[in-house]
Amino acid sequence: MMFSRGGSGRHARDDRGGRAERPARGSARVPQPPAERPTGPYDVAEAPSGVERLDLGSLQIPAVPDVEIRVQANPDGAVQQVVLVNGENALQIGVFAAPRSEGIWDEVRDEIRKSLFSEGVAAEETDGEYGVELRARVRTADGLTDLRFLGIDGPRWMVRGVFQGPAATDPSRAGVLVECLHGLVVDRGQEAKPVREPLPLRLPKEASDQVHEQQAEPEPAPPAPPTNGAGPGQGPRRRPSPRPR
Template sequence: MIFSRKSGSGRHAKDDTRVSGTRSLEEELGLVDDEPEEPVAPKASRPEGPYDVTEAPAGIPQLDLGALKVPAVDDVEVRVQADNEGKIQQIVLVHNDSALQLGVFAAPRSEGIWGEVRAEIRKQLFTDGVAAEEADGEWGVELRARVRTPDGLTDIRFVGIDGPRWLVRAVFQGPAAVDPDVAPPLLECLRSLVVDRGHEAMPVREPLPLHLPKEVAEASADGSTSEVPLTAAAGGANGAGEADGPERRKPSPRPRRK
């Protein structure tokens, strides 16, 4: 795992994908997402993830990053950007020339929000002069576009998965954005991803809390360490201690953040 520090308040950057819908005054003000009094019952088991923590199959080696449990998959490098308190602001998985950026957000109990989030992403891309089109994918309707980065034009693909009171937003970049079969290890990561939403009430679209494993946070608390291999996080990973750290690769361009 590559870990880089970033100074700041420790909160995730605010998600720009906000639109107004038919909501109560409390929801419009971002005060609550739903009643938190009872744990959410698990949905019927799905053949593939992302999984809610209540329905995740056992035995998946994972890197525990708080609200997200990232599976340990061969040939996938986990790059994490965090602040000085160990609170994660960005997770990017890299395989060869493809990348997968992961984000997880609070959602209401009653309905999914990927449809409206996707519409706003498309609107923002259009405002930026980028044409985007919708396409059917493994997880339903997704959004595909080509954006300009410092390294040139790059293909990106936005995938959204609604779960019980959460939304996973996955952004593929590079060859995997055009042909998912180019980077099957990244697909394996997304299919085996586990979300631990917790039971606390949170504003809709608020990023769920992500943090470095305790051992990694302590090892880099003095600020002297900017990169930590995956094996150093073994104590914070469920069953990942036997995995070898991936080789260093030239960083791929980061997905454009919206």
């Protein structure tokens, strides 16, 4: 299912005025309070009001012009994957449970790097808007593909993003997809969850009802094969033999 909003978008600016300082290796970053961030992702308790968003439960995605929201969901409405698309760029977004006292992106990033290395893929750490990012070039069915992984630690949650396309190697080309990150809202909830467990995402009720309606519609019957005038279980009709004169 796809959600999109047309119009002409504007390119986002980095209001921080510089790169985030890289933490020492092996030290976990304490999540920065959302109130101190110049941009999102925001915790739901700190989210600005008056913004149109697609509510997927644990994630609320702002409606940004020229960004298409592609959602892959199960028949019961549970969302398995969220991808934002703008031109040649795509941004896959996931949100996970984290402890209250410390962030988990450093550990997650290290595991991603080791997993890529085990598959023969070298990954490079670089500084980005939200801290240390990971870049890699992987081989897919479409050929070599550049990926850029980033993580944002929040209060008891972590947002992970994966850029693909020109934005994977040049962050300045991410365009309006950055606005989606800046306006993202996380609703962690109060339920206890294991660390790193994906937070539940669900389609809005209207979209879920639409999916059920589509599934309930009977599929059109395939066209009957040509029978040359014969009925079921019969062979083709034979022309009568000429009667002898």
